[in-house]
Amino acid sequence: MGEDYKHLSIKSLAEDDRPREKLLNNGRHTLSDAELLAIIMASGNKNETALQLAQRMLKENNNNLNDLAKLSINDLKKYRGVGEVKAITIAAAFELGRRRTDTISFDKLEVRTSNAAYQILQKRLSDLPHEEFWVLFLTRNLKLIKDVCISKGGIAGTVVDVRIVCKQALELNASSIIIAHNHPSGNLDPSCADEKITKQIKQALNLFDIILNDHIIIGDQDYFSFNDNGKL
Numbered sequence: 001m002g003e004d005y006k007h008l009s010i011k012s013l014a015e016d017d018r019p020r021e022k023l024l025n026n027g028r029h030t031l032s033d034a035e036l037l038a039i040i041m042a043s044g045n046k047n048e049t050a051l052q053l054a055q056r057m058l059k060e061n062n063n064n065l066n067d068l069a070k071l072s073i074n075d076l077k078k079y080r081g082v083g084e085v086k087a088i089t090i091a092a093a094f095e096l097g098r099r100r101t102d103t104i105s106f107d108k109l110e111v112r113t114s115n116a117a118y119q120i121l122q123k124r125l126s127d128l129p130h131e132e133f134w135v136l137f138l139t140r141n142l143k144l145i146k147d148v149c150i151s152k153g154g155i156a157g158t159v160v161d162v163r164i165v166c167k168q169a170l171e172l173n174a175s176s177i178i179i180a181h182n183h184p185s186g187n188l189d190p191s192c193a194d195e196k197i198t199k200q201i202k203q204a205l206n207l208f209d210i211i212l213n214d215h216i217i218i219g220d221q222d223y224f225s226f227n228d229n230g231k232l
Helices: 002-026 033-041 050-059 065-069 084-103 114-125 162-171 192-206
Strands: 132-138 144-152 176-182 211-218 223-225
Touching: 002 033, 002 050, 033 050, 033 084, 050 065, 065 084, 114 132, 114 144, 114 176, 114 211, 114 223, 132 162, 144 162, 162 176, 162 192, 176 192, 192 211
Parallel strands: 176 211
Antiparallel strands: 132 144, 132 176, 211 223
């Protein structure tokens, strides 16, 4: 039994090296999602190589990196061979991926369409397991001043304080804003609560001559625009 386990360990180490060798020899773009995840994890468990474990993790999450990225540290630790350190490493890798697109200079970023707003917001909201409410504060020329998370909630919703939205807009000297939140369920249809808060924020902003340009609902790979759909 000891010799079999030793043989399995040596074989596993050899297989776990293959994605690394492939990256070195052929370039990082040639690797599959599972191979990249295997490199991050470095090792598997007694019965699976890192690559086999990575393939199973992806398969159990619809072969979708966005679904995998939604898993909490505790969810990741449920996979045999993924301890706390490895789970944190995986979560950190996903967060680095999100932040890579955050290097754009705000003073050069214009938000003239719902899609432009979505491109900014989707990296913040598309793979969260809970709801968050964000605001894009814009200049008169529709350049992005700042994006701010106003509130965080649970799976079913989040509470938004209209006064905080108005206060932030005034402090940043914004001429207009775009509000946004995510639906973890993936259902993009606006709820009655979504429509109500949109109306409340729009009316409050009107008192300060600040325009509500849009309300964006973010799903996994798509969005709903109140403005585009004539609901603003």
